[in-house]
Amino acid sequence: MADINIQRKKNTPSPWLFLLVVLAVVGLGAYFLFRAEVNAPPTLPPTPPPPARRAVDSLSGAETGPRPAEDALNDMAAETAPVTAGVLAAFAATEATRPDYGREGLRLLTSALVSLTDRDDLRTPFIGTRRDDLTSATSRLEEPAASLRPGCVAAAALVQAIQQQGYPELQTAARQLSAQAAGLSGRATTATEQQALRTYFQQAAELLRAFESPSVAQ
Template sequence: MADINIQRKKSSPSPWLLVLLVLLGLAAVGYYAFRADSDQPTTAPAVPSLEPAADSTTGAETAPRPTNDPAVAEMATEEPGGSPEELAAFAASDATTPTYGRRGLEMLMATLRTLADRDDLRDATVSEKRDDLTSATSRLQEQGTSLRPGYVAAANLIKAMQQKGYPALETKANELVGRANELTGRTTSPQEQQQVQEFLRRAADIVGEISQPAR
């Protein structure tokens, strides 16, 4: 009887083993790639400078802001006069100028503030009227602001200074207060322009006398 040669069948490798080997290879590649990135030098983030730029608007302004209003620009570049003579000269100028009323009030304010600080005129009443004038003209630079409160406050301050040591000017001071109360605060019509000009003329006349030592 012939011998039958029986050979065992070789088993093929498991597919899960191949998958495991592939995963291990990928893990090794990822590990070395991560280490290579971590070895690169890091750059520190830039720290913003605390110094303002040359054209920065956060610092103090070094130049006046431009304005498109000619009246405001004129008042910003010209300092109001502070003497009765300058006030009288301005009062006699052209009252039809658009800034005549506002400019005249500014000059009258500057003159009155100088007189109100004089030792022989300064008292509680004069100081109170001076503060009223400051309050009444606090928005003088704003467009559309009525000038009438400023005229009235200025006339009342002149009246207070007249009562302090100039009894001979009582009639003139009372007339000035009455004229101030009659003003509309505008200079759009010829009548209004004439009224403001006459008020400034009379105010300059009384202030000129008060600027002299009391007798």
């Protein structure tokens, strides 16, 4: 009779045990990672650089650097400040050979006249029409090829309308300004044209100074 070789079956490790070991390793890794993040020092936001210091003159102690905020406020104040007869007269006395002399003078004159028409005694339909004509004539004044003559003629017409409203004693001066405007070439390239513009602005400033007093119609 043959002998039967009986071998004992080997015990195979359970897959559940292997899974538990893997989960335990992952859990320990997550635990230590969490503790490292908790114990890490907080990250502070970057400190903004200090504001730039304006340069100071070493001898006088005066500030010599730019002050952009203050300069912007000054420019804004200059734009919103009303133009008076004195402002226009002072400008008219400056160098008429400047390339922007005619445009700047006409801009100042327009600003002064438009502000003047806001007075109660000068709020009439006729004056309002002449004011609108002036703003329309000077709307493209900044264009390089723009002529100065339409704006000067419109400004003289508004001056004459204001004179007729309540300044009868200025009739001759207002007519002279209209004649000066009609004689302008619209350019400021020659010495003759520059002098004509200066005379026009000076005459307009004299009339504006007279308009600063109340009219007889008030």
